Amino acid sequence: MSKKFAGCMPLALALATCAAHAESGVRVSGYLDVSMERIDTGRGMLTRQSSGQLNQSRLNFQGVEDLGGGNAAVFDLQMPFSPDTGAGSSNGLFSRTATLGLTSKALGTLKVGRMQSLSDETIASFWALRWGASTNYFLYYGNTTQLLSNAIRYETPDMRGLVLSVEYAVDEHNGSGRAVEGQARYQYDKWKVNGAYYVSHGHEFVEPGSSVHIGTFGTSYDFGFATPSLMVQDTRTHDAVVNRTSKISVALSATVPVGRNALWLDYGILHNRVLANANARAASVRFDYNLSKRTFLYAGLAQVWNDAKAYYQPMGASGSYPVFTSATGVSTGFDPVYNGGDVRSLIAGIRMAF
Template sequence: MGKPFYVAAVMSLFAATAASAQSSATVYGIVDAGLTRESGASGSITKLATGVQSGNRLGFKGTEELGNGLKANFQLESGFDLDTGTSRQGALFGRQAYVGLSGLFGAVNLGHQYDPIYLSLDSIDPFGLGLPGQVANLMNTSNIRTDNAITYSSVPVHGFSFNGLYGMGEMPGNRSANKTLGASANYINGPVFATLAYDKLNNDSRNPASAGHRLVLLGATYNLGPVLAHAGVETEKGIGASDADFRSIMVGASIPVGRGSIMASVISKTDRCKANRGAKQVGIGYLYSLSTRSKLYTSYARIDNQNAASYAVGDASGGGSAVERGQASSAFTVGMNHKF
C-alpha cells in the first residue's frame, strides 16, 4: 500500500468527520521509542526499539447520538514503527477497525477487534502487556486481535460485566477452521478486580502447523493501599494434533514511588507433557510521569528456559532476540512514551 493512498484515506476521513454535525470524532495516538539491550542466540544487541511500552498508533474514533440512549460508534486504528516510519500488522487499520451500536443493552461491534482474554491479561499484568517484563512473554494472548469478529460488551451491573467474541473463520468448505470463541466475566468492587476469561481457537487451515488451543485465565488485582497486588493463573490445552498442556502462574506488584511506580512480577510456566517446554521469568521496571501524557520508563526481564523451551524476552511490539532451546533470554530498556 503506497503512501499516497494512506494519506488520501486519512484526509478523506477528516473531511467526512468535519461534514457531519451530529457526530463527534477524536484523533488520538501513541508514539513510543527506547534503547534496548537484548541477549539471544546470536549474542547481545543494542537497538533503537519502537513501541516498547505501547505499540505506536494513529487512531480515529467517534460516536453519533441516535436518540433514546442509542449510539453509533466506530474506531479505526493504524500501527506503525517509529524508528523507520513503516506500517505494522500488514493492513492500513491493522490494530482495530470496527463499527457498532451501544445503549442500555451494552455494545455490539463488528470488525477487527481485541480478544477478551488479551484484554483480561492486560488488566492484571503489572506491566500492562508492554516492556520486557510483560506477561505475554510466557502467557498465551491467543490472536490478540481477531478478524471478522462480532463482539458484545455488557454494561456493568453491581460490579459485574461480560465480554463475548465470535470470530468467523470464513474458510470455504470448512466452517470450523480458524474460528475463534472468546469470553470474559469481570468483577469490580472497591479494591478488588477479578476476571475469568476463555478462548478457543480452532485449527487454521491456512497454517497447518497451528492445531488450535483452549485457554482459561483466572486473574485478579487487589489494592492494598500503597501496593497493588497482581495474580493470574492460565491453562493452555492443544486441540487436535497439538500436544500443548501448559499452566502459567503469575504474581506481581505495582508500588507508587514519587511521580512514578515500580512494577515487578514473577511467572512460572509449567509444561505438563513430556516435552519439557517450561520456563520462568522475572521482571522489574519503573515508570516515571513527566505529565499526564508523557512518561519515561525502564525495565529489565530474564527468562530461564527448560530443555526444550525457547521463549524470548519481548515487549509490546517485538518478540525479542531468538534463543536456543534451554538457553536464557534477557532484555533491558529505557525509553519514552507520549500520548496525544
C-alpha cells in the first residue's frame, strides 16, 4: 500500500494550509516479485530462484511540490533490488530511475536524470516487458536501450487522448555518443495506440560511428471478455567495423479475465534479415491468481524455438537471462555452444505491490 507523508503535519496549523497544498507530498511504494523457475536450456536443465519476472522488485520514492497555478516540481527515485539474495543493483542506488522535473497542466512536463527509454515504456504500456511476452524475449540483445542516463525528456499535456514525448541523452563515457527518441501515444475509450522511434550514434558500442535504430509500435483494444494486443519492433544496428543487424519481431497477445483472475496468452516471431538461420518463434501461457488487490500468485509455461544461429530465451522484467552467452548475437549468432537450442521455462511465483 502506498503511503503519503504530507507536508501538512501539524493539524493545528490550519486545514486551509493543507487544502492549498493537497497535492504536495512524498509517496513510498514498490514491488516484491520472487519466483522459482525450471528451465530446459536446450543443452541441459537448470533450476533457479529469481526476482522481478513480472515487475522488477524495487522501492520507489516519488514526490510532488505544488507550486500553484497548475504547476508542480516532481521527483522520482526507484531503487531496484533482489529479494532472493537481498542485494541491491550493482549499477547504483537508484539505477532504475532518478529524475527531477517540472510539470504544468498547460505546458506539459520536463524532467532530467536517469530514466527508462520511450521505446521500453511503449512496450511496458502493453504489459509486454515481462516474463510471458515474446516481445521481451526478442528485445535488442543486451537491453541497452532500457535505461538512459544523462537524459532530458519533454512530454506535452494530454491533447484529447494524444500525448507526444521527446527524449535526448548523452554518453558521459563517450563525449560524442548520443541518443534521441520520439514517442506518440493515443487512447480513445478502450482503444490504445503507442509508438516510439529510437536513434543513437556511438551510445551502445565502443567503436566510433556505431548506430542503433529501433522502431516500436503497439496497439490494443479492451473488448471486456478479452484484451488482444499487437506489438511490432524493428531493430537495425551498425558499427564501424563489420557488424550489423536488421531484424523485426511481431507478437500477438491477449489478456483474458477469469473471474477476478487473468489468463495471459502470447505468440511471437522474430525474423533476422541479415543472418541466415537466425530466426525464432515463441509461445507462452501464464495464469495470475489474485489473492488481493495488491498480491497475486502466477504460474506459466514458455517455449522458444531457435534456428541454428539463434539463442533467444524467456526473460523477465528485470532483464535476467537464464543462460549468459559469450557472444553479442550481432553477426555470428549468439554462442556456438547454445545456438539452435530450443528453450522451455516453467515458472511459479508471487508478486506483491505496496
